Amino acid sequence: MKKLINTADSVVDDALNGMAAAHPSLRVRDRVVYRAEGPRPGKVGLVSGGGSGHEPLHAGFVGYGMLDAACPGEVFTSPVPDQIIDATRAVDGGAGVLHIVKNYTGDVLNFEMAAELIEDVEVASVLVDDDVAVQDSLYTAGRRGTGATVFVEKLAGALAEQGAPLAQLAAVAGEVDERSRSFGIALTSCTTPHAGKPTFDLPETDVELGIGIHGEPGRARVPMVSARELAAIAMEAIHGDLPLRGDLLVMVNGMGGTPLMELYVVFAEVAAFVRGKGARVSRSLVGNYVTSLDMQGFSVSICLLDDVLTRLWDAPVETPGLRWGR
Amino acid sequence: MKKLINTADSVVDDALNGMAAAHPSLRVRDRVVYRAEGPRPGKVGLVSGGGSGHEPLHAGFVGYGMLDAACPGEVFTSPVPDQIIDATRAVDGGAGVLHIVKNYTGDVLNFEMAAELIEDVEVASVLVDDDVAVQDSLYTAGRRGTGATVFVEKLAGALAEQGAPLAQLAAVAGEVDERSRSFGIALTSCTTPHAGKPTFDLPETDVELGIGIHGEPGRARVPMVSARELAAIAMEAIHGDLPLRGDLLVMVNGMGGTPLMELYVVFAEVAAFVRGKGARVSRSLVGNYVTSLDMQGFSVSICLLDDVLTRLWDAPVETPGLRWGR
Incomplete structure (x- = not known):
């Protein structure tokens, strides 16, 4: 199969360079995609991430009214805890950070590890597990997280812009997943x-x-x-x-x-x-x-x-x- | 090859039904896609069209700041003059209508025929022929019209919202194609x-x-x-x-x-x-x-x-x- 790439090893970085070149509203640093304008004091930061290859999810949903940062892993591979820690610290505006995590074992483990290692930022997490197709599939215990991630990121993102506190954001994000x-x-x-x-x-x-x-x-x-x-x-x-x-x-x-x-x-x-x-x-x-x-x-x-x-x-x-x- | 269709014969109408169901801002009637709110008095109407299979072009570009109507033909087949005539009459707000035509022989002939048959609306046309790849290809005399159609529809559409007259719109649309x-x-x-x-x-x-x-x-x-x-x-x-x-x-x-x-x-x-x-x-x-x-x-x-x-x-x-x- 032909692929529009330079090398398989460089595809994620090459694509992120393209995103940065195409969207002045974004800033890419150390494999994290941020809003260029940085965190807003008092607003809860929203961070998501996951394997690359699902674009526009997640990096394409960074911006006003959705995410503050996205952590892209290698293709179909979870981001590492260091990326998540960097992103979480960088987007904290003093009101804490919500992690939006699709239910894949690697993603869950790495977001959990990052949250445990960050002691200086209040972190809450929501797990997205909307796919009714199978229980306990390859890569996943329980249901997989798929399309509802867009709903959670959009709806929680809008609520965060209104100044909602972290606990309320986590509750509403969880409710969106349940619905x-x-x-x-x-x-x-x-x-x-x-x-x-x-x-x-x-x-x-x-x-x-x-x-x-x-x-x-x-x-x-x-x-x-x-x-x-x-x-x-x-x-x-x-x-x-x-x-x-x-x-x-x-x-x-x-x-x-x-x-x-x-x-x-x-x-x-x-x-x-x-x-x-x-x-x-x-x-x-x-x-x-x-x-x-x-x-x-x-x-x-x-x-x-x-x-x-x-x-x-x-x-x-x-x-x-x-x-x-x- | 598998296709997400009901039948090959119904694919264009089925897709238009989906567009109408998904976008309350659009209205579909007799194989023409309109803005739901109808023409604005004094604004030049913009009509484009061409074969289906190039979505979102053209129907996906109907709305504020771009087209007033799009005429989808069968897959890779020009719309017929009747569609173009219907669309042109329906979007005229008294200031005339600009046809944006990609340079394919069938499209050019059918838009020309429609323009000749409409005596009650002032019509101007712009031909888009931006593809440098070949001269006189299959379906085309001269250069083919491709991606610049999006530029022409967006830029002329914005100018039309500002109330520019038909002659100016046609001139600017032509300039966009040349650039x-x-x-x-x-x-x-x-x-x-x-x-x-x-x-x-x-x-x-x-x-x-x-x-x-x-x-x-x-x-x-x-x-x-x-x-x-x-x-x-x-x-x-x-x-x-x-x-x-x-x-x-x-x-x-x-x-x-x-x-x-x-x-x-x-x-x-x-x-x-x-x-x-x-x-x-x-x-x-x-x-x-x-x-x-x-x-x-x-x-x-x-x-x-x-x-x-x-x-x-x-x-x-x-x-x-x-x-x-x-």
């Missing part, structure tokens, strides 16, 4: 720069239901069917775990290699499914937000909104990956 | 829903230099090299045609199947090339803006900015595909 569910389907494998060949074999006739964002196995492999049927499989899995009701935030997310036209086809089917259950698509995202390199496929994430969360979703955000309203 | 150049490189073919197999064969070892956005042949097929070398090939082609100088607007555009991480790697190299020529990256975009379905690869587009164009670029825009500042 959110995701399910992904792969049409093809991803290919990492180091391997240079597909992570797993998937016949031309089949799809993987419940795929993870690193190509981890899902629930089942079945013959390819229509977008309508695939959307129904994903939505039934979500609805069976957390019944759809009321106003929903719905994201149809591309895995990196899927045409936007096809994501809109899926979105139409997801919206029809939601209506069929008597719920309502109140807010939505369609596009590449939590990718798996060049994988073809999609995931659906939903969050049960209330008035407070809807207002936080509508609040201004200015990041390379998500932007509106200011 | 812009693009060059694309394919790592893989695209696959259309109807064909279900790659449009062209490209060996695993090779890349196509100067690819068109429908998979049309470029200048040459050469062995795959590093991102740095590919970026230099694209930038030398552009610089040889229009020497880089002063402040540049630079877009590194994904063709639909390329990881964002890799596009940032390319952007870093493009920015270094620009600095090496004594010019400056003043504004930038990195991501999927003018795609070719699931093609892997990228294009670079540049525009020589001046103070007026920079202010128009920075003006607020609120579309599904491009959004900032209001």
Whole structure:
């Protein structure tokens, strides 16, 4: 597989150099991506991170109304504690720092270790584990953290800009995770720069239901069917775990290699499914937000909104990956 | 190749239903995508269109600060005159309508025919032909229109919001095209829903230099090299045609199947090339803006900015595909 890289070893640093060159609002230092303007006194800092290869997650969500810093690891590899410690100290504005951690064993361990080693900053953590597909998958004890990370980062980010204290931020971030569910389907494998060949074999006739964002196995492999049927499989899995009701935030997310036209086809089917259950698509995202390199496929994430969360979703955000309203 | 569709025949309508469901700011009627709020009296209307499969172009650029309507054709197929006529009449606020037309023979003919058939609305046209790769390619007499379409739609769109008259809009849009150049490189073919197999064969070892956005042949097929070398090939082609100088607007555009991480790697190299020529990256975009379905690869587009164009670029825009500042 061809990759637009210089070398597999330099791809993360080369991409971060590109981010810094493209976005004057960001500053990159020692493998951490910060807001250029630095911490705001009295505001809780938000730090997330994880393996590279899921862009725009997380570095693309650094900016007003979302994260204060992101710690990118190597491709599909957790950031190391030193990165997390640097980021946490740098973004503390005196009100403490919230760590937003996707539920992968390496991420959880390294964020925990960093939090323990930092004695001079108050740290709270929220674990994102929204993927209903599998329990105890490769890399994970419990459920994996996927698309709802975008919801947690956006909603907690908006609340942090309003000056909410750390304990409240942690509580709301946890509530967003509890109100959110995701399910992904792969049409093809991803290919990492180091391997240079597909992570797993998937016949031309089949799809993987419940795929993870690193190509981890899902629930089942079945013959390819229509977008309508695939959307129904994903939505039934979500609805069976957390019944759809009321106003929903719905994201149809591309895995990196899927045409936007096809994501809109899926979105139409997801919206029809939601209506069929008597719920309502109140807010939505369609596009590449939590990718798996060049994988073809999609995931659906939903969050049960209330008035407070809807207002936080509508609040201004200015990041390379998500932007509106200011 | 697997496609997230219901049927190949319904893919365009299904995707438009998804756009309408996802974006309350848009209204879809008879295969035209409009701003939901309708035309503003006294403002020139901006209409563009072209084959589907290049999303977010054009429908994703309908909204405040860009287009008033977009006419999507079938996949890689021009819209028909009736669509263009409907769109033109519907967005006229009494100040006339500007057609923004990519230079493909079918698009040019159908927009011309529509303009001739409309006697009750003043229409001007701008032709976008920024691709330096080839002259007189498949589908095109002269140069193809590609990435600079985003620049023309954004900059003319901003000027239209300020109340500029039709003649001035057409002049500035033409100037933007003259100041812009693009060059694309394919790592893989695209696959259309109807064909279900790659449009062209490209060996695993090779890349196509100067690819068109429908998979049309470029200048040459050469062995795959590093991102740095590919970026230099694209930038030398552009610089040889229009020497880089002063402040540049630079877009590194994904063709639909390329990881964002890799596009940032390319952007870093493009920015270094620009600095090496004594010019400056003043504004930038990195991501999927003018795609070719699931093609892997990228294009670079540049525009020589001046103070007026920079202010128009920075003006607020609120579309599904491009959004900032209001």
